[in-house]
Amino acid sequence: xxxxxxxxxxxxLTSIGMLGAALGVGNIFNALLGAIARNPSASDxxxxxxxxxxxxxxxxxxxxxxxxxxxxxS
Amino acid sequence: MAQHTPLSQFEIKKIIDINLFGFDxxxxxxxxxxxxxxxxxxxxxxxxxxxxxxxPTKLQLFVEGIYLMIKKMINDNxxxxxxxxxxxxxxxxxxxxxxxxxGMIPYSFTFTSQIVVTLFLAMMIFFxxxxxxxxxxxxxxxxxxxxxxxxxxxxxxIIVIELFAFLARxxxxxxxLSANMLAGHVLLKVLAGFIVTxxxxxxxxxxxxxxxxxxxxxxxxxxxxxxxxxxxxxYLSDAVKSH
Numbered sequence: 001x002x003x004x005x006x007x008x009x010x011x012x013l014t015s016i017g018m019l020g021a022a023l024g025v026g027n028i029f030n031a032l033l034g035a036i037a038r039n040p041s042a043s044d045x046x047x048x049x050x051x052x053x054x055x056x057x058x059x060x061x062x063x064x065x066x067x068x069x070x071x072x073x074s
Numbered sequence: 075m076a077q078h079t080p081l082s083q084f085e086i087k088k089i090i091d092i093n094l095f096g097f098d099x100x101x102x103x104x105x106x107x108x109x110x111x112x113x114x115x116x117x118x119x120x121x122x123x124x125x126x127x128x129x130p131t132k133l134q135l136f137v138e139g140i141y142l143m144i145k146k147m148i149n150d151n152x153x154x155x156x157x158x159x160x161x162x163x164x165x166x167x168x169x170x171x172x173x174x175x176x177g178m179i180p181y182s183f184t185f186t187s188q189i190v191v192t193l194f195l196a197m198m199i200f201f202x203x204x205x206x207x208x209x210x211x212x213x214x215x216x217x218x219x220x221x222x223x224x225x226x227x228x229x230x231x232i233i234v235i236e237l238f239a240f241l242a243r244x245x246x247x248x249x250x251l252s253a254n255m256l257a258g259h260v261l262l263k264v265l266a267g268f269i270v271t272x273x274x275x276x277x278x279x280x281x282x283x284x285x286x287x288x289x290x291x292x293x294x295x296x297x298x299x300x301x302x303x304x305x306x307x308x309y310l311s312d313a314v315k316s317h
Contacts, residue, residue, distance in 0.1 A: 052304070055297045059246075062253035069256075 007071060014068040021061025028053045080263035084187055084256065104185045111172035111185075115165070140168065147304055152311040159310055162202075166195065167303040174255060174295035178288070187255035189248060196244035199306045207313035218312050247305060254298045258291045 032050040036043045090101035122137040130138060144164045148156045170186055177184025185191050207215035219236040220229055265287065269280055 051297060052301060055294075055301050056250075059250040059254060062257050063249055065257050066249055066253045 011068045011071050014064045014071070017064025017067075018061050021058055024057030024060065025054050028057060080260045080267065083259060083263065084184070086188075103183045104188055104191070107173070107176060107183045107185045108191070111169065111176055114176075115168045115172055140164075144303065147307055151304070151307045152314055156307075156310065156314055159307075163303055163307060163310075166199075166306060167299055170195070170251065170302050171296065171299035174299055175292070177255065177259070178292060178295060184255050184259060187252050187259065189252050192252045193244070193248045195302075196247035199247065199309060200244040203309055203313045206310070210314060215313070243309060247302065251298055251302055254294055258294055262287060262291060 028050055032046055035046050086102045086104055088100040088102050089106060092098075092100050118133060119137060122131075122134045126134060141164065144167055145157075145160065148160060148163065152159070173184065173186040173191075176182055177186065204215075207218075211217075219233045219240065221232070221236070224232050262284070265280070265284060269277055269284075272280075
């Protein structure tokens with residue numbers, strides 16, 4: 001196989017990293033919905049922390065994007 | 075097609091060419107946006123606090139809201155002795171926030187997507203943690219590598235793990251902010267590029283989706299500035315509080 005082809009296959013494979021971010025964000029909102037269903041009066045505070053947590057979890061998926069860019073431009 | 079890739083919006087162009095002692099310190103479009111955002115911050119702070127009214131104007135409400143938010147964040151995370159970091163964290167938050175939001179204007183430049191800028195901000199936090207920690211706690215600062223309650227036979231392993239976690243902090247701070255900005259803008263450009271290839275009659279259809287995505291990018295811009303500030307706050311609390 002040509003080297004360029006392998007490079008692009010590797011770049012495509014980095015999109016698997018999105019799986020982890022999706023699982024993480026899904027988990028956070030799963031827990032958020034459960035918590036709001038149990039205690040609706042605390043939903044304001046819970047939502048704020050959940051959004052911050054979602055920001056963290058999303059960033060982990062974006063690191064794979066950074067690696068993809070590093071592979072393309074190296 | 076070569077000059078219109080989705081990544082061409084992050085290209086740095088020189089505006090004024092300056093070369094000092096062999097170092098390239100040209101005035102680029104990145105520095106121009108940084109200058110504009112700093113001037114906007116100073117101007118809005120100045121106008122908002124010039125003659126404060128009991129019933130605040132919208133700008134005054136915005137500035138006071140951000141000030142109180144940062145103050146509460148420091149009080150929650152560091153405690154009362156953290157108030158001397160207030161100016162630094164306040165300006166850090168506003169600088170990142172204005173950088174993210176100014177980047178959302180079409181055809182402008184997002185300087186927070188440049189790793190140089192975010193790495194500099196993160197290293198500033200990193201070195202201030204070390205300096206403040208060493209001057210406040212002396213050698214006791216190194217106890218953050220060995221948390222309380224760890225069994226003695228595990229502590230060599232824990233020290234290595236904690237050391238690497240500590241050294242990875244500026245890198246994760248850097249990459250989180252710049253990757254979020256980079257990915258968001260690239261996503262918008264790629265999706266907008268799909269519209270061009272559609273037949274003429276269907277070009278209106280994806281516009282609601284694009285509008286929702288732009289709204290989401292504004293949300294991400296504010297959220298990432300907040301996360302950057304709160305993480306620096308949490309990291310600084312390590313330096314101030316003794317373990």
